[in-house]
Amino acid sequence: MIDQPFVIAGRTFRSRLIVGTGKYPSHAVMAQAHAASGADMVTVAVRRVNISDRSRESLLDYIDTERIFILPNTAGCYTADEAVRTARLGREAGLSNWVKLEVIGDERTLFPDNEALIDATRVLVKEGFVVLPYTNDDPIACRKLEDAGAAAVMPLGAPIGSGLGIQNTNNIRIIREFAHVPVIVDAGVGTASDAALAMELGADGVLMNTAIAGAQEPIAMAEAMKHAVLAGRLACLSGRIPRKMYATASSPVEGLISRV
């Protein structure tokens, strides 16, 4: 089966899996995990340069920027203003006007502050950014973000780093049904079946970091996630059978030796 290409704001990606760059045991393991995942977009954080210790190697030395598109994020921002400043710095440091927009509303859950997120989206879209906002699994918030000009919406499956999997499958399905932009499930994936489920629900892509970086074998998990996203996507396109309450045999009843 030939799939539609995965296109965000006119740019085509080969992989529907987007991965992070944090929490890996080393930059070398990260680079191998990226290769194993097949992802051609990775997200990076924007932080102050360490002035007193310049010895640390640059993250960008470990990302094949010929093959992999860099998506700066505003992780760690708690207000619209901070997020907008961080997005502008990310654009200046990078090579594109794309941003994974996060405005966090609460330290314990890291749930987004949707009101501030929508405000920041509006500001950045006016400045020509391609905005991919991280939001709740809320179809109305997603609609407002789309109205504000978001190029995609990125509802969470579960809290960031929790590995709980998709908590509200029906909302993800409804978000996909309502949205006119790509839907990328962002956060909450714990293992391959979670990624497959997100894709089966109709998501256009999945973004994850901890599920790969925190696995005991990050490189193998990255490969598992690649297969899960492909499998889930193909299953989604293939039209699953309806759920039934009771069994339906798949072998013919005719010709059974016990029948008289």
Place this chain on the structure above:
Amino acid sequence: MRISLNGEPFEIDEPLTVAELLTRLAIDPRRVAVEHNLEILRRNLFADTMVHDGDRIEIVNFVGGGEA
């Protein structure tokens, strides 16, 4: 003179440009973004922009991160 560099006080003994400041800090200008008094400073202006007493300079780069 004294500036605020990435949120910390930083002493400079002679006038210098942002480009010279980066050189002094051993920072590759191609890998960073600079905010000068809360405004983004385009890379092509680093060499022409003087650092003044009391200025607030932020120098950022990309680090590993996914979410929050």
